[in-house]
Amino acid sequence: MESTALLIGFVAMSVGSLGIYATGSKSSAIRHHTQIHALVPFIAATAYLAMYLGTFVMDRGDGVTLYVPRYADWIFTTPLLLSGLVALALHEHPRQGGYIVAIVGLNALMILTGLLSAMSLDGSTRLIWFLWSCVAFAGVYYMIWGPLRERSASYGGALHEVYRKNAGQLSVVWLIYPVVFALGPEGLGTISAAASVWAILVLDVIAKVAYGFTAGERLKKAEPELMSREARRLA
Amino acid sequence: MESTALLIGFVAMSVGSLGIYATGSKSSAIRHHTQIHALVPFIAATAYLAMYLGTFVMDRGDGVTLYVPRYADWIFTTPLLLSGLVALALHEHPRQGGYIVAIVGLNALMILTGLLSAMSLDGSTRLIWFLWSCVAFAGVYYMIWGPLRERSASYGGALHEVYRKNAGQLSVVWLIYPVVFALGPEGLGTISAAASVWAILVLDVIAKVAYGFTAGERLKKAEPELMSREARRLA
Amino acid sequence: MESTALLIGFVAMSVGSLGIYATGSKSSAIRHHTQIHALVPFIAATAYLAMYLGTFVMDRGDGVTLYVPRYADWIFTTPLLLSGLVALALHEHPRQGGYIVAIVGLNALMILTGLLSAMSLDGSTRLIWFLWSCVAFAGVYYMIWGPLRERSASYGGALHEVYRKNAGQLSVVWLIYPVVFALGPEGLGTISAAASVWAILVLDVIAKVAYGFTAGERLKKAEPELMSREARRLA
Numbered sequence: 001m002e003s004t005a006l007l008i009g010f011v012a013m014s015v016g017s018l019g020i021y022a023t024g025s026k027s028s029a030i031r032h033h034t035q036i037h038a039l040v041p042f043i044a045a046t047a048y049l050a051m052y053l054g055t056f057v058m059d060r061g062d063g064v065t066l067y068v069p070r071y072a073d074w075i076f077t078t079p080l081l082l083s084g085l086v087a088l089a090l091h092e093h094p095r096q097g098g099y100i101v102a103i104v105g106l107n108a109l110m111i112l113t114g115l116l117s118a119m120s121l122d123g124s125t126r127l128i129w130f131l132w133s134c135v136a137f138a139g140v141y142y143m144i145w146g147p148l149r150e151r152s153a154s155y156g157g158a159l160h161e162v163y164r165k166n167a168g169q170l171s172v173v174w175l176i177y178p179v180v181f182a183l184g185p186e187g188l189g190t191i192s193a194a195a196s197v198w199a200i201l202v203l204d205v206i207a208k209v210a211y212g213f214t215a216g217e218r219l220k221k222a223e224p225e226l227m228s229r230e231a232r233r234l235a
Numbered sequence: 236m237e238s239t240a241l242l243i244g245f246v247a248m249s250v251g252s253l254g255i256y257a258t259g260s261k262s263s264a265i266r267h268h269t270q271i272h273a274l275v276p277f278i279a280a281t282a283y284l285a286m287y288l289g290t291f292v293m294d295r296g297d298g299v300t301l302y303v304p305r306y307a308d309w310i311f312t313t314p315l316l317l318s319g320l321v322a323l324a325l326h327e328h329p330r331q332g333g334y335i336v337a338i339v340g341l342n343a344l345m346i347l348t349g350l351l352s353a354m355s356l357d358g359s360t361r362l363i364w365f366l367w368s369c370v371a372f373a374g375v376y377y378m379i380w381g382p383l384r385e386r387s388a389s390y391g392g393a394l395h396e397v398y399r400k401n402a403g404q405l406s407v408v409w410l411i412y413p414v415v416f417a418l419g420p421e422g423l424g425t426i427s428a429a430a431s432v433w434a435i436l437v438l439d440v441i442a443k444v445a446y447g448f449t450a451g452e453r454l455k456k457a458e459p460e461l462m463s464r465e466a467r468r469l470a
Numbered sequence: 471m472e473s474t475a476l477l478i479g480f481v482a483m484s485v486g487s488l489g490i491y492a493t494g495s496k497s498s499a500i501r502h503h504t505q506i507h508a509l510v511p512f513i514a515a516t517a518y519l520a521m522y523l524g525t526f527v528m529d530r531g532d533g534v535t536l537y538v539p540r541y542a543d544w545i546f547t548t549p550l551l552l553s554g555l556v557a558l559a560l561h562e563h564p565r566q567g568g569y570i571v572a573i574v575g576l577n578a579l580m581i582l583t584g585l586l587s588a589m590s591l592d593g594s595t596r597l598i599w600f601l602w603s604c605v606a607f608a609g610v611y612y613m614i615w616g617p618l619r620e621r622s623a624s625y626g627g628a629l630h631e632v633y634r635k636n637a638g639q640l641s642v643v644w645l646i647y648p649v650v651f652a653l654g655p656e657g658l659g660t661i662s663a664a665a666s667v668w669a670i671l672v673l674d675v676i677a678k679v680a681y682g683f684t685a686g687e688r689l690k691k692a693e694p695e696l697m698s699r700e701a702r703r704l705a
Contacts, residue, residue, distance in 0.1 A: 026617075028565075031568055032565070032567055032568020032569075032571075033568070034568075035568040035569065035571060035572035036568060036571055036572070038572070039571065039572050039575045039576070042575070042576070042579070042606075042609075043575065043579065046579050046582075046583060046602065046606075049598070049602060050586070053595050053598065053599075055586055055590075055595075055599075076575070076578075080571065080575075083567075083571075087567075094329065094564065094565075095263075095267070095329075097267055097318075097322075098266055098267020098268070098269075098270040098271060099267075099270065101267075101270065101271055101274065101315065101318075102270035102271070102273070102274050105274045105277070105278065105311070105315075106274070106277070108311075109277070109278065109281050112281075113281060116285070116290055120290075125288050125290070128284070128288065129288075129290075132281065132284060136277075136281075139277075147261075329564065330498075330502070330564075332502055332553075332557075333501055333502020333503070333504075333505040333506060334502075334505065336502075336505060336506055336509065336550065336553075337505035337506070337508070337509050340509045340512070340513065340546070340550075341509070341512070343546075344512070344513065344516050347516075348516060351520070351525055355525075360523050360525075363519070363523065364523075364525075367516065367519060371512075371516075374512075382496075
């Protein structure tokens, strides 16, 4: 059962990566988004292959299976998606370093403490790490909907529309992950291991493949504005 | 005893992170420094929480306790502090990549080989790793007080003053860490495990929280110069 | 036998690092390349010291020795070399983020799945990871000889010559690594452990020290063109 889901994940991510690269814009104003959106499912494909082969899939000590490649996938793919979002929020303004460092740092802490929570055999330690992970997660959402949304709104135009839609899509999908995690076998154990694997497969395909295609399409529509911004900056 | 120090560390770092963000400048010329200085103690808070909960706190095999979260903290927070320092030395000149890569690389080697030294059960291996770690550390100081100081001095002005003060503050505090390490239980064992934990707590609060506040204040005072530099670059 | 090779590696890399820094150009248009090319063998020296001391050198379970520091070296040094190559391909054009993220991501997957292949006790799992590693490797070569070569060719001039020569040198040397890996004890076992260590030592010296010197010399010859590009960008 789980094994079928993991193989489907590998194929969907591999094909998604090629598809996003093949159909994505290669124009100078958008290609970095295409490159990032294609790399994300390629990393995820590698993680699904590892989970399918059983590499770094381990029993945490009480019969619950830990899929460590998942966390390795997330620790690299989520910063990539967030970097694209920051570049978009600042309408490709070149000085993005501080925002990217801050949001990527909070995001990394969220994922690493999520892994610590999943690894904990003691219930209260598991809860403390889950709550601290949620604090870092709240910091990520604060950045997306606070300072970054403000910057994007101050520039306005079609790009702000794209930012709001991309940020909204990611925010909604990402919010379901900790719920599945909390209900799954690593947390409360309300849903079965198989149900958890299938649920995360669906979320991963939405957050990585579907997002890559729709975000790419939205950027293509805003291409004239992106081009004129670039021309103005180089002038 | 140690447990109290670790809990104090968690609280001091959490409050420090919020305080640095709340009081730091959000102006376009400084906000990346504020974002970085606030992230640093947030990472340290997570490491102190881990050490308090006993996560990745282990016996290295001869009764000496290894606090692995410390090294995980340092490997991420010191590059952030150094990146801020490089940006300042170059007076926010956009092409900083080479300097940051070189100093962050040397710094990472210093911390990783420090961890290898702490993990070594054999005395001579421990000494070799400590010495090689000092070589990398010397490389970091060479960068700070050689090429970077020269670049900053060549631009001159109020920002060079800020660079000299920030670099001086960090250089002095950082120099005490390897001494505590060498005297502590991972090294010669001259001072007790509890004394070492308290000493590093004091150093961490100075190097992360106090530094974040004072460096932020210094940058605020140099804000007019930073603004005019930014305006000149965009003109 | 192996131990002599590892000590030679440590010395060659340390001396190479100092030599590349001492003889490399410190001009504003080239120094980031000098800084990167000097850091690469310093990291490799640390890895050779670790292998010489036996740190993280382990039996994978069937008598085959795993040199983990090698992979730790590669995961940091190859992105540095590729970043320099990307900067060169884009003739130091400031917007390189997308290319660097994509090629460094593919490269990291290549090395990590290579390590997974080396760690696998099961022959078919080892083969699958080796093949997937080759897929990522093909992606790296596609980037170097496809989009990046096109960008460099579109700018033309002396820098395009340097790009073609540096990319060619790296591409040929890097291609021999997977062959040695496949024939060595972690793979088919056609060549002995000692032969594999010596072969990789020779490759490492060519790919890191010799490359650092010759790439630096080529860049020096193209310095007038680099300077005029920089002047034009700042004008």
